[in-house]
């Protein structure tokens with residue numbers, strides 16, 4: 328244990344201290360100044376506890392406010408939540424319908440709109456990406472009878488990156504929205520303070536000079552004309568609809584929705600034709616080149632890797648594997664890539680939505696084994712841009728049952744493949760390993776990261792290092808070994824029981840992670856590279872590796888990793904094959920995106936009758 332901790336400190340003590348001093352209190356990468364405002368009771372009314380809502384919740388709590396969450400189920404439930412909680416303010420980070428008048432006429436309700444001031448309508452980001460605007464933004468406005476037309480409490484603009492709607496939402500929108508909500512809350516508090524203290528300065532929200540209603544973007548406006556649209560247009564259309572609703576199209580003469588588009592520089596074919604496949608993706612020709620389609624949703628089915636969704640049809644499509652793990656030159660589809668410089672090996676894995684199927688885990692393990700043999704002393708695992716990992720691939724598991732197989736068997740295979748991957752990392756004896764987490768990570772993904780010697784987080788990321796939300800899943804990935812070593816047994820129990828997201832800073836503070844670095848994904852990756860190279864050049868690097876190996880040896884002697892795995896998998900066997908179907912039911916609802924019919928009690932603190940959540 329001591330050796331292990333020494334490694335963590337040797338590796339990044341200076342980094343942690345320096346970063347922490349520079350960062351101050353910045354949950355989700357947004358500066359928070361506790362004590363600026365008197366604490367308030369803030370009800371978060373939302374369609375789901377998605378990452379944006381989690382960030383806003385974390386930031387408000389860091390500022391000292393009391394928050395509680397209610398899902399937007401129906402008007403009566405919303406009214407009940409307001410009656411129970413008696414909030415000072417209602418904040419709606421992510422809603423799909425209007426707040427009832429009975430609520431907004433009695434309480435100030437602040438709506439987060441992912442658009443610039445004056446923009447109105449339900450497809451804000453879809454239009455911004457489609458129309459290729461240079462800048463976009465977020466507005467926090469007050470709910471009124473007309474949708475998105477109320478007075479503005481805060482707004483912010485950002486440069487619109489060429490990326491999918493989901494990616495812009497998870498990065499630029501989330502950061503801007505969190506800052507705007509904090510500012511709006513501060514302004515709201517100032518106006519309340521003014522009422523009791525007329526000497527202070529009130530802040531009055533202003534209506535935008537003009538507004539423009541942009542209607543819901545429908546499929547005809549998204550449609551791809553394969554005989555006319557150039558690759559850039561195809562990419563833009565799919566990105567404007569990704570993760571939802573996708574672009575309605577046909578593949579192999581079957582209706583489906585397209586997602587997860589990647590550029591291709593060199594391949595050519597008849598426009599619209601599927602020309603090759605590579606692992607999970609299909610390459611389709613356009614008038615001036617080709618694009619890769621990573622995921623599709625067939626009519627009546629769920630979103631799946633393209634080559635799985637059309638497995639039978641793909642039998643006739645030629646395969647075009649990449650020759651090696653090394654980063655491809657130019658643009659093409661590549662989910663696992665390796666590069667090496669100055670004694671540092673870097674393994675990238677860009678899996679859509681951070682979900683890792685059995686086969687993806689096996690391929691990543693193969694790449695990891697290869698990378699671990701390279702002549703480097705430091706190995707960095709970067710994960711993907713938006714997600715590092717979200718654990719086993721629930722959609723692919725569900726697909727097993729759709730196709731007449733067993734979801735339980737596929738779950739078992741997938742968790743074993745995740746465990747094999749984690750084990751490879753835990754047992755690396757030749758390098759110091761670093762999980763460099765630039766995007767959010769959840770469930771088993773967190774413990775795959777924790778299998779590395781060091782976990783460095785981008786300050787804006789959120790972790791959900793727990794499993795129970797998925798039908799009381801026990802979880803594996805050696806978490807019973809790695810978590811208590813970092814946070815103690817009681818800390819581990821609390822993390823698993825409370826099922827709360829951890830901001831990067833909180834993760835470092837609890838000991839779950841080792842360091843927290845600011846900036847965009849690119850800035851974070853550059854800083855990680857620099858720090859990793861410094862580590863590789865350190866004169867005592869071999870001594871550090873020897874220390875970690877000694878610590879691992881001692882831990883193995885005390886209790887073998889195989890024993891941890893066997894215990895965890897005994898619980899997982901019951902989750903997958905036992906009498907209680909909760910995991911299968913929860914997974915089914917998750918992948919089919921069933922609308923919730925109640926708010927989980929660990930979020931709806933106003934409904935807590937035990938007093939545990941106070």
Ligand code: COA
Nearest residue numbers: 377378570680682717718719720721722769770771791797
């Ligand atoms: N398998 C398949 N798809 C997954 C996934 C997984 N393990 N985790 C996330 N996704 C998908 C979601 O369905 C969603 O799909 P969409 O593109 O069709 O909308 C997308 O990834 C983004 O997820 P979302 O929930 O919107 O992201 P978030 O950042 O708000 O929340 C999590 C992140 C991790 C809290 C949440 O996605 C989650 O609970 N995932 C399940 C984790 C899990 O239980 N894994 C299995 C146990 S190891």
